Amino acid sequence: MFRTLLTKEFREWWRTWKIIVFMAVFLITGIVSPVLAKYTPQLLKSIPNLPVGLADFIPAPTVADSVAQYIKNTEQFGVLLVILLTMGVMAQEKERGTAAMLLTKPVSRSAVILAKWLTGMTIVLVGLLVDGLACFAYTVVLFEPLPLGAFWTLNLLLLVYMGVYLTVALLASTLARSQGIAAAVAFGGLIVLIILGSIPYVSDYMPGQLVAWGSSLVLKGDKVAWPALGVSAVIIAAALTIACLRFEREEI
Amino acid sequence: MIRVENLVKTYGPVHALDGLSLNVEPGAVYGFLGPNGAGKTTSMRILSGLARPDSGRAWILDKEIGTSGQDVRSLIGVLPEEPSFYGWMTPREYLRDFVAPLFGIHGQVANKRTDELLEVVGLKDDANRRLGGFSRGMRQRMGIAQALVHKPPVLLLDEPVSALDPAGRKEVLDLIETLRGQTTILLSTHILADVERVCDVIGIIAKGRLIVQARRDELLASYVTPLFEIESDNGFGHWLEWVEKQAFVTKVTVSNHTARVLVKDVHEAQNPLLESLARAALQVRRFEMIHPSLEDVFLRLTEKEV
Numbered sequence: 001m002f003r004t005l006l007t008k009e010f011r012e013w014w015r016t017w018k019i020i021v022f023m024a025v026f027l028i029t030g031i032v033s034p035v036l037a038k039y040t041p042q043l044l045k046s047i048p049n050l051p052v053g054l055a056d057f058i059p060a061p062t063v064a065d066s067v068a069q070y071i072k073n074t075e076q077f078g079v080l081l082v083i084l085l086t087m088g089v090m091a092q093e094k095e096r097g098t099a100a101m102l103l104t105k106p107v108s109r110s111a112v113i114l115a116k117w118l119t120g121m122t123i124v125l126v127g128l129l130v131d132g133l134a135c136f137a138y139t140v141v142l143f144e145p146l147p148l149g150a151f152w153t154l155n156l157l158l159l160v161y162m163g164v165y166l167t168v169a170l171l172a173s174t175l176a177r178s179q180g181i182a183a184a185v186a187f188g189g190l191i192v193l194i195i196l197g198s199i200p201y202v203s204d205y206m207p208g209q210l211v212a213w214g215s216s217l218v219l220k221g222d223k224v225a226w227p228a229l230g231v232s233a234v235i236i237a238a239a240l241t242i243a244c245l246r247f248e249r250e251e252i
Numbered sequence: 253m254i255r256v257e258n259l260v261k262t263y264g265p266v267h268a269l270d271g272l273s274l275n276v277e278p279g280a281v282y283g284f285l286g287p288n289g290a291g292k293t294t295s296m297r298i299l300s301g302l303a304r305p306d307s308g309r310a311w312i313l314d315k316e317i318g319t320s321g322q323d324v325r326s327l328i329g330v331l332p333e334e335p336s337f338y339g340w341m342t343p344r345e346y347l348r349d350f351v352a353p354l355f356g357i358h359g360q361v362a363n364k365r366t367d368e369l370l371e372v373v374g375l376k377d378d379a380n381r382r383l384g385g386f387s388r389g390m391r392q393r394m395g396i397a398q399a400l401v402h403k404p405p406v407l408l409l410d411e412p413v414s415a416l417d418p419a420g421r422k423e424v425l426d427l428i429e430t431l432r433g434q435t436t437i438l439l440s441t442h443i444l445a446d447v448e449r450v451c452d453v454i455g456i457i458a459k460g461r462l463i464v465q466a467r468r469d470e471l472l473a474s475y476v477t478p479l480f481e482i483e484s485d486n487g488f489g490h491w492l493e494w495v496e497k498q499a500f501v502t503k504v505t506v507s508n509h510t511a512r513v514l515v516k517d518v519h520e521a522q523n524p525l526l527e528s529l530a531r532a533a534l535q536v537r538r539f540e541m542i543h544p545s546l547e548d549v550f551l552r553l554t555e556k557e558v
Contacts, residue, residue: 004349101337
């Protein structure tokens, strides 16, 4: 039963072009990040009539710039895309009536939620692999080889970071009866996490620290954020549990 | 087969179900009738596990609905009022790759069953078209097909023919006829002619309560109007004076060439009336005992309630 639900979810992502959009954005991010890091200083220097001496202040690009660009772009586009593509998955089924058709069959409601979550997480994982491989290859060509273990640990931390937003968006979609309300609740969750992430002391425990930790690993810094990893795991587990419990009790 | 006891369901101030009880015998085609808002769809949603009653209990094949470990969903096929599908799927994919495996039907068996059902509901030529482009009538046919995939012993059909054209309606009603005896069918509809055609037992619901449940023929017989209509080419003459004096006659009215004779008991009055007409040598063109239609009975019962 779970396999049937999972197959349906993957096919839906594929047949509705969502997976293509997702992979294309991640591939472009992976390619563009090191390229921008490498050539932005050169582009700036080539601007005509640049004040005398300013070009000397533009630093030469390094592998750190490539990693910083990669993290910034992946974080921004990734989170936005994850929310946009996940916020409708349950609300749409309820709004269109396909949930009612499905739930008259012998399926577990929690299995429906878990199939959607697992599909989303797998697609984010593959997206990060595509993104990371592209970035790794271009960084090697344009700069120097990245520390392999640290770079993939960074991507693993990005997966957990995006998993938080994916699970919160899935919860929003389960709580809402329409896609509009689901979007409002999902972006509300994003804003709350951003605000909490900007409060001193509290921010140490927020998922945003995972990105800083990953960056530090690649660039040989000393930042460690185990509490943020713990809190992120708790947010994912709690959001998933609430979504399952809520859907189990919901009247369709 | 289907048993419902004192179901109550409220939505805010609205009493959707107010102590509904009914009983559907095995193999019956049960017509579930009621005006809009009577509680038909709410009952269907509770029976199919999509909603929970505030109080009361319901069973399908002795399994109580809503009790843990008593999942009735593998025993039922459900057609909601407006069936919806994933627009990106084709009918073949929906039946073979999605619905059939959910009931544990896989491989060649699922393939064969899909072909059979697409043939039965007339969608064989559209088997590989996207469901997103289907008309309401085609979705209704597809809805019937998906309800039948696992050959369920109980079918819950909410307005199964409301979106179909006359030919499609006939095909679906013929299909229901073929399932008679093998499958217990609870069919909610507002098309009384269809109920009259296919249902053995009729339950009429109003304001969330069952107001009558009877076999179709018994229901019509119990609401028969004790009225004869007689049409004569040469008028009624002295026969009218005779008939008005009879003890079994309640009232006689005449307009043009038609006499309407209201009697106390149709069976008691039938033979004396026929004999008297023969004796009076009237040129009788029509002698008819007026039968009520299901619509008359339905309106009489529901208007009384409302």
